Amino acid sequence: MNKPLTAVLSPAELEDALRTIGHERYHNRHPFHHLLHGGKLNFGQVQAWALNRYCYQAAIPRKDAALISRIHDRELRREWVQRILDHDGYGDEEGGIERWLVLTDGLGLSRDYVISRQGALPATVFAVEAYVDFVARHPPVVAVASCLTELFAPAIHKERIVGLLENYDFIDDKVLAYFRRRLSQAPRDADFALDYVKRHATTLAEQQGVLDALTFKCNVLWAQLDALYAAYVAPGMIPPGAFDPSRPPC
């Protein structure tokens, strides 16, 4: 997916190449995000975004478990399991998926409907499951690299909190708890993963795999916004069975 490497990169060069991919391909550049943050979407379009994005949130622990199922290094597993606990919750901590459901609650969507994924766009589900599958099939260092979109997440989360609060009277601070929590979780996760990748992707093939993994992951995120744009902005063709704001599910 990227131009083939011709020589092994130094760790610093590898990091630069990864950051370049993010700069060019992270979904903060997608027109749907500009609309979302700029207050240009209506209530139904924000509902559709939150409903579809739930599928992504809900798949993250399965993706991280798929990665752990490939890891023979106990120390790395012990580090990585924290991500499952962060998203699914553990003990009294309710976890990121529950916080996302607070957002969809706040947007008037029933939990059963959201969790069922019945109203999600097929393209959303395909993209998300392609991510779980990618991690299950690639070597650990490549699978780890696919999470490096987290490097670029804090900026978009900050932008999102400000933009959503300022521009939509149906969104208040309470429903944005997910993004506030990720402001501290994502950098910690991303730093660990970037360091791991820089230390372990040392051959040409591994480095190529790592760069392609980040490109793939950017595509997973981008494709979800493409699908939302096509269904709910322009041309506005909602696929059969998908959430239709003009005919809300009972």
Add this chain to the structure above:
Amino acid sequence: MNKPLTAVLSPAELEDALRTIGHERYHNRHPFHHLLHGGKLNFGQVQAWALNRYCYQAAIPRKDAALISRIHDRELRREWVQRILDHDGYGDEEGGIERWLVLTDGLGLSRDYVISRQGALPATVFAVEAYVDFVARHPPVVAVASCLTELFAPAIHKERIVGLLENYDFIDDKVLAYFRRRLSQAPRDADFALDYVKRHATTLAEQQGVLDALTFKCNVLWAQLDALYAAYVAPGMIPPGAFDPSRPPC
């Protein structure tokens, strides 16, 4: 692997059928175990057992992660992740794999050698990885059922603690911490899994899958003892590269 079911079983009948499989096939019936618990093995044979069994212990979190990667039900994932934490450890809790390494330490085996799996019998590794693979490929209820050998574990753990302490002067209470901890963990896990299977395996196909899964898992355990017996008891043919007590690794 079992006689085909001809009618759907009640939950109680399903439990009976599962217990019958355990009664007939659990590895407490294997001749190697009788030798182990009866004090009939020499130091090198006990080393070989602990070294090979490490491969099984070390694979358990990968197996449980493979299962979690298939589970869409967040509550079930939250329950199941405890198994990963129990085995890999979490925070200050060192975990079951570490406790197993205390046993192999006590038997004079180097940690690097044990963790490398270099000296393990190929048949051990094949059996263990077949288990991880089984869980990754089967529906969750069938995958859950494959752990039901835990129903029969406490009896063997108690027998093992007594037998090993009584019969071998090179084994003391400290190195048996793994088994003591499992005396409380295994029943909790097994009760949950049995209840889950009884509630969710309601069709003929699911019940057949569940019974076959337990049989498969009994075979995974049995095959490991067959391999130990053949290599280290009779005929005593140690495969190339496998641990040889008469020529210990440096």
